[in-house]
Amino acid sequence: MKHLFISLLLFPLLCAAEPATLIRSTELKSEPASDATTVAQLAENTAVDARERKGGWTRVKTKSGDGWVKMLALRYGSPAKSGDSGIGRLFSTARTGSSGTTVTTGVRGLDGDQIKTAQPNAAQLKKLHGYAVDAQTASGFAASGKLQAQKVDYP
């Protein structure tokens, strides 16, 4: 019984599904492609369970069925929570101007004060230089991953 309770607790983690919300009305597709069959028309603010991504598509489970939606139409977090906390709260942490050190979990990360007071570390800079690779090495590495350079203009 205890085991069942624990596995129930872990269940959402094991599924790797995350609660997400649609920020606009979106078509639920049978495959990750615009020309795939539309399974359902999902309304704005629909709650979904988001799974893996394939290109610009994310696989979701919804009350209207399973399928794929445009990833940019998704925001993570459940709709109930996003009202009071979520983005609003994120802004308040970002804009209060109080230093990052006020939020602590015991482990000190890399905060603004550390950056401002840091002394130069020449030995580390030397190490950094040593890790650099030349363009030719990088090009061979890209080829081994079957990456093909494209001509793309800036917007």
Add this chain to the structure above:
Amino acid sequence: MRILFFLVSFLLVGVAQAQFRLPNLDVNRIIDTAKNVGKATLEIGEKDEISIGNDMAARLLGAAPLVDDPALQQYVNRVGRWLAAQTERPDLPWQFGVLDTADVNAFAVPGGTIFVTRGLLAQMKSEAELAGALAHEIGHVLKKHHLKAIQKNAQAALAGEALNLALKDQRSAARDKLLSAGSELYARGLDKSDELEADRLGVVIAARGGYDAYGLPAVLQTLQSMNAEDSSLALMFKTHPAPAERLEALDKMQPTLERYGSQPQLAERFIAELKK
């Protein structure tokens, strides 16, 4: 007697030259200063940009050292160098480093130095996502966002020819002021418009490198899904627009994203390289 005459004239010429040299130097300096005052913003050349960048990188490394894992560091350098080769500044001395901190962040330093943190790498699922984040930082270097901001911030503290001195003399107090302005900037962040521009450039640069163009949006979506109160996000959220806002701004990039959205993600290679 002849020798004495020789010596005396030699000395005289020497004195005359010395007398001339000093005012000459001053004249040059005055001209330099006049040039500075005349030009509202002195254009910092590439050599100085690289030199300031190295000093700045040494300071950031003083705040968080590199992860002691040569294989990981070289992997990130290969991805980054390949992306940099697709840009308008392919010949900068590009170097990439993974900082040993659980904090989730990345930094671009003038002259071609890019840092990502171990904490940010841990949130990524594929090489395309790494490429997206590196490409965003490369975009900052291309547009000289930090260099311009450091210069602007330092100008209040470094009046007149002091900026010139800061560029020329690495041991000067002026140089220290310039670098301090840099540290301030990394703690405070760039203008929002610079960040959103780097996002757009990042999508394009990753696509040019042949990666799934959705890598950067995917990283932003992961950041958006994390608890905003997590202390490991504090500095990044303080210095960047909210991930949701950045994702919304990337909606404009839909045509590029869709066109290059089916290029390789290289998730397997990424996972294998991180496990090494």
